[in-house]
């Protein structure tokens with residue numbers, strides 16, 4: 604197949620590109636050119652900024668992809684560009700969305716007063732009633748945060764039947780290269796054999812995660828299997844542990860003998876007091892993707908955690924001499 608991938612040289616996208624290449628597909632990449640690897644040298648690259656996509660229409664038409672994969676659609680205007688640019692030159696579109704479309708996300712943030720929706724959330728669970736979830740986050744440094752809204756992206760793409768779209772809602776991603784270093788604060792405590800402090804309700808909170816290579820395999824499957832056309836899918840682990848269970852699984856792999864200690868919010872140190880409503884879980888149901896496309900996670904949770912720990916350790920030892928003791 605011929606595949607044009609937008610923003611597929613980063614954390615998730617580079618794995619998807621790799622897997623598509625291994626399967627023998629012809630891949631072309633659209634991105635700014637600031638992230639790439641030597642493996643990608645042999646591919647066709649269109650260099651441009653996201654908002655310049657319409658300027659490349661003629662070149663995309665010449666490439667004539669069977670499928671367009673958009674890893675980085677963030678705003679309604681960007682989704683509209685995609686529809687306008689590709690309606691006449693491809694058969695199918697696959698776009699990356701997020702679990703932040705669900706109504707429980709705004710409940711978690713304390714933005715709405717509806718009761719928590721039961722989990723796991725299927726693709727038909729209620730969506731956020733508010734829009735632009737990151738607009739007011741002053742600390743967030745993100746180019747498109749003003750207009751970011753995956754609900755508007757999904758709506759724009761799904762209302763154009765002439766270009767059948769597949770929407771893939773991603774969970775919290777982890778694995779080598781993950782910029783948030785989700786597990787690092789816990790690992791630091793564990794290497795020092797310290798207890799992990801959590802708010803009481805937080806310990807029971809469920810948040811779907813996905814290991815980067817597993818998610819990339821799922822995206823690759825959706826790109827290459829026409830049965831995905833016109834469908835919305837949650838991606839992520841088959842079952843979602845509580846935060847306590849996830850931390851304990853991590854601890855078991857690094858010989859941590861400490862304890863998870865739960866406290867009321869006001870008794871936690873201030874840097875651990877998060878203004879979140881933990882009764883709003885973000886665990887998604889991934890059965891639809893497994894049943895309709897026959898997807899099975901290739902890498903077990905344990906191995907995925909091992910790979911992530913090894914990468915964090917490499918970083919720690921490479922970046923800070925003081926941290927060398929942590930890795931022993």
Ligand SMILES: NC(=O)c1ccc[n+]([C@@H]2O[C@H](COP(=O)([O-])OP(=O)(O)OC[C@H]3O[C@@H](n4cnc5c(N)ncnc54)[C@H](OP(=O)(O)O)[C@@H]3O)[C@@H](O)[C@H]2O)c1
Pocket residue numbers: 609610611612613614615616617633634635636637638639651652653654674675676699700701702773774775776777
């Ligand atoms: N990480 C998570 O936990 C999580 C959770 C849910 C959903 N998601 C979704 O996953 C996607 C992000 O994937 P990722 O982690 O692979 O992203 P990433 O590592 O940030 O990579 C971004 C990609 O887009 C290109 N790019 C960035 N800004 C661009 C611009 N203005 N114009 C053109 N190209 C641009 C980059 O290449 P150049 O630098 O060369 O331009 C790179 O290929 C997003 O849709 C996000 O919403 C992530």
